Every structure is written in structure tokens, then in C-alpha cells.
Amino acid sequence: MNCPECGTGMVESPVAAASVLRCPDGHGVYLDRASLGALVEAESDWHRFAGQHTAPMPRITPDTAPAPPPAKAPARAWVETLF
């Protein structure tokens, strides 16, 4: 597979229990659905043993509601609200 950004061949590299294709020029990564699932599971396992200040990623199912839009930061000045 080639990088859609620069056309360079992507390099396969193992990441935890998954296999990820990386652009050698740093434009991005590609991973198939099974690899994404493996990474999410590894992330959840990490949080399970990391302590009280982390939380595992929620499991996404077809009936999961989309996340609410991020709250807009309050304007620092009235002029800022005009643009």
C-alpha cells in the first residue's frame, strides 16, 4: 500500500498485538479493523492495571450515541464574538 499523501510505500510495523502500516515520511498510518480492535483492547487492558487516574475507552457499539460537540470556549472579548 502506498501513502495517499506522498505515494511512498508504507512500511509494516508491529504495534502491540496489531500490525500497522506507516508512511516512512510521517504522513500517517493505516490499520485494518482487526488491528484497531486489538489496539483498543490493549488500551483497555493498560487502563485496567494503570491505577485510578485513567479510564478505559468506552466500547463503541452500533447503538452508541455520538459524542456531544465540544463546548465552545467563552469569548475573551466582545470583539472576538463578531468574527
Ligand SMILES: [Zn+2]
Ligand atoms: Zn507519506
